[in-house]
Amino acid sequence: MAFEDVQYSMGLPCGQNKTTCTYLGDIAVIKKDRTCHGVKICEFADPELREMEHKSVDPNSDLRLRMSKELSTDNVNYNTFAKYLAAYKTECRYMRDGVQCNGKPILKCLRRHDETVPPSYFIGCTGWRMNEKFHRFISIKENVDLNLLQQLLNGLYEGETDEPVNNCYSVFSNSTKRIYCPHPHRSENTITQGKLMKKLCEVRFSKLIPVDIKSCPFVILISKGIHTHPPPPPNQVPVTIRTRLQELIHQANNDNTD
Ligand SMILES: [Zn+2]
Ligand SMILES: [Zn+2]
Ligand SMILES: [Zn+2]
Ligand SMILES: [Zn+2]
Structure with a gap:
């Protein structure tokens, strides 16, 4: 290289x-x-990345590969966490009598009357009432674990380990304007974005x-x-x-x- x-x-x-x-x-x-x-790395950086030194750039390093694996959206858990974070961070923009809706994100199901099409799911708003449009609406495509998403939205997710999961291989230039890593990360039973730290x-x-x-x-x-x-x-x-x-x-x- x-x-x-x-x-x-x-x-x-x-x-x-x-x-x-x-x-x-x-x-x-x-x-x-x-x-x-x-450079800047994520607060959930893999220990290997944290301690990494280099003298020159090795074109045969598999670091790039691991970075792109980390970005992979064919991982169902990863996708579900990302969906949850997006819902969690998106405020409902619906205004009622000049006051912004403070409804929380909730998993909803859309069923057709004729039942010929399978039901589809979306993330809606707990503040929604009949005939009100423009509440939070986030569609859910494939590759999302609906049970896991529901647990997360209901605050019932228990996590898999008590330790933060330090598996991030993201590396950014020190001149980046980003404050957070784009990937969802797990710390105990919380899904969160990692802050970028200077190395x-x-x-x-x-x-x-x-x-x-x-x-x-x-x-x-x-x-x-x-x-x-x-x-x-x-x-x-x-x-x-x-x-x-x-x-x-x-x-x-x-x-x-x-
Ligand atoms: Zn350097
Ligand atoms: Zn990260
Ligand atoms: Zn010289
Ligand atoms: Zn709402």
Whole structure:
């Protein structure tokens, strides 16, 4: 995996100076120094993820795979928890005499008169009365455990363990605006969203840009040290300068090769 596929967020402390680079044949370069800003992980992060360090991004790591498994919606419990959280967080917008309905979410069944179609379920509102439209209505598609959903909505869910279930493999760039992990998580008998926590890092990056970039169209990136966090998620935003320039990357040890 090339360096540019990965989004390290970096910044202060930083600096810039002019120097020469031996990797490019002792030509004049501008050296820009940045510090890694680490990543954000979920408060329910898997212990393995919590303790993970890396020196460079390993393309054969199965971390990505586990991350996408975590996102998987073919897991019925996961889907049910997500549905419950959505219902729990969605206020009923119905107004009666200028006052917003304070009904709670409830599992409801829609039966047809002719019984030719099987009944369908939805999450409605305890405040609903005959002929009132626009109360909370959340349809339920397949892949939801109706018994589990009912237990959750009625506050009767007992959970499976007394400990929080730390199984999250989500990793976000430290520059994310998100406050919560998008996945539903379990802590005893509560389904909740995990807060994102910062994993800090002290790795320093140096970028060496030739002063005469036309005759030497290479940029060198050097990182020093071991990242005290899992690899950041893949980069979403292509950086234009990187489409024009080929980047050479190398790991520097502590012997100060510049
Ligand atoms: Zn150098
Ligand atoms: Zn999470
Ligand atoms: Zn309502
Ligand atoms: Zn780092």
